[in-house]
Amino acid sequence: MLFCTGPVCVAETHSATPDNYLATLKKLVPGDYLQLLPGEYRQGLPIAYLNGTMQAPIVISGPAIGPPAVLVARPEHNTVSIVNSSHVVLRNMDIDGRGLPVDGVKCEGHADWAHHITLEGLRIRGHGNNQQTVGISTKCPAWNWIIRRNVIEGAGTGMYLGNSDGRAPFIAGLIEHNLVVDALGYNLQIKHQQPRPALADMPVEKSATIIRHNVFSKAHGGTKETARPNVLVGHWPLNGPGRNDQYFIYGNFFYQNPHESLFQGEGNVALYNNLFVNHSGDAAHIQPHNDTTRRVAVFHNTVVAKGVGITLARREHDPAYPQFVTANSVFANPPLHGAAVGANLTGAYDEARDYLAQPFTALGKINLMPAPGKAKRKAIDMQRLSVYPDWDIDFDGRTHDGHISGAYGTDSGQPRWMPKLEIKPVPVAR
Numbered sequence: 001m002l003f004c005t006g007p008v009c010v011a012e013t014h015s016a017t018p019d020n021y022l023a024t025l026k027k028l029v030p031g032d033y034l035q036l037l038p039g040e041y042r043q044g045l046p047i048a049y050l051n052g053t054m055q056a057p058i059v060i061s062g063p064a065i066g067p068p069a070v071l072v073a074r075p076e077h078n079t080v081s082i083v084n085s086s087h088v089v090l091r092n093m094d095i096d097g098r099g100l101p102v103d104g105v106k107c108e109g110h111a112d113w114a115h116h117i118t119l120e121g122l123r124i125r126g127h128g129n130n131q132q133t134v135g136i137s138t139k140c141p142a143w144n145w146i147i148r149r150n151v152i153e154g155a156g157t158g159m160y161l162g163n164s165d166g167r168a169p170f171i172a173g174l175i176e177h178n179l180v181v182d183a184l185g186y187n188l189q190i191k192h193q194q195p196r197p198a199l200a201d202m203p204v205e206k207s208a209t210i211i212r213h214n215v216f217s218k219a220h221g222g223t224k225e226t227a228r229p230n231v232l233v234g235h236w237p238l239n240g241p242g243r244n245d246q247y248f249i250y251g252n253f254f255y256q257n258p259h260e261s262l263f264q265g266e267g268n269v270a271l272y273n274n275l276f277v278n279h280s281g282d283a284a285h286i287q288p289h290n291d292t293t294r295r296v297a298v299f300h301n302t303v304v305a306k307g308v309g310i311t312l313a314r315r316e317h318d319p320a321y322p323q324f325v326t327a328n329s330v331f332a333n334p335p336l337h338g339a340a341v342g343a344n345l346t347g348a349y350d351e352a353r354d355y356l357a358q359p360f361t362a363l364g365k366i367n368l369m370p371a372p373g374k375a376k377r378k379a380i381d382m383q384r385l386s387v388y389p390d391w392d393i394d395f396d397g398r399t400h401d402g403h404i405s406g407a408y409g410t411d412s413g414q415p416r417w418m419p420k421l422e423i424k425p426v427p428v429a430r
Helices: 021-025 349-355
Strands: 013-016 033-036 039-041 045-048 058-061 069-072 080-083 086-091 094-096 105-107 114-120 123-125 134-138 146-148 151-153 157-161 174-176 179-181 188-190 208-212 215-217 231-233 246-250 253-255 263-265 267-272 275-278 284-286 293-299 302-305 310-312 323-326 329-331 345-347 356-358 367-370
Touching: 013 021, 021 033, 021 045, 045 086, 080 114, 105 114, 208 231, 231 246, 246 263, 263 267, 267 284, 284 293, 293 310, 302 349, 310 323, 329 349, 345 349, 349 356
Parallel strands: 013 033, 033 058, 039 069, 045 080, 058 086, 069 094, 080 105, 086 114, 094 123, 105 134, 114 146, 123 151, 134 157, 146 174, 151 179, 157 188, 174 208, 179 215, 188 231, 208 246, 215 253, 231 263, 246 267, 253 275, 263 284, 267 293, 275 302, 284 310, 293 323, 302 329, 329 345
Antiparallel strands: 356 367
């Protein structure tokens, strides 16, 4: 038993079936655990006015192994609908869109807020009706979300966090170890932000959204008519709380986009220790979208792209907004645009085979580690990198020694994980 803060209550564990789960859902209090038994749940999952606490979240879970709990879409209703809820954990469920124009998980636009929501181990499929059909969507102010170890296949848009007018900010999120493949539009988009509303408990101090160790692929998806990058992140508020927030984007595998770049970002962006492979076009664009580039750090990435490798649309010199692109290994046509070569290792797209172990082989065999002796460089000033989380841990979980360009900190042997379209394993401790 777990006694809650505030009014006294006793936490309980409940089991539910497709016949009685809605009645049980309404009774949940902080600390309760609801176990959904295997079966098809056809009336959605309304997470409305459910509020756990930091010490006692409400947990709703399907089976971790064996036959799943499947949430089946129904017309005109988003399958998981979140309204004014907090400290709720949803895990280990299948969400089947059945091709309907409804979202898989949606923080509804008529909600006032939703914070401290964890989505973990969800398998989202069948949400490719059109580009506006989304696997995971937030349309109200949302903060301190964790989106972890989910699989989203063939959605119109994989994740769409925020609103198109910039008035539904997504703040201090952690997006990690997800597999998002073959979206018509974005695998992930986080929208730009207008000045933030004054809401109780919304963070006002400087914070960061972390996007790490995900796999984002559009190898078999994407529309040419309304082409979108795999991932796009918009700017933070231009004034007031949040203006100094940052994106830390590291340890991800960005793979293939036949019609657009793999990544696009603006505002305060740190992009490091990632792998980029695009045999059709560009890799990474740091450029204006709804505002402009501000604090930008791009380092220790490995890029193989038939188009442009890394584009940095630099703002006019402003010491308040430092920008640098350094210690990357980039093989593209051209490798860099708008950024000084500096301490980067660069070459044409076809030259990747001369410097990387096996850059043009199939998934599961591709090896973007540097060939022995090919990525050594003079040591750079590591101090300016040390402000970024996990800055000294390479794509594979090893320590960067400061003398090798690109996403790997060693130039010998096989990667611990050969990149493929699966959830990236948790890096082994260095």
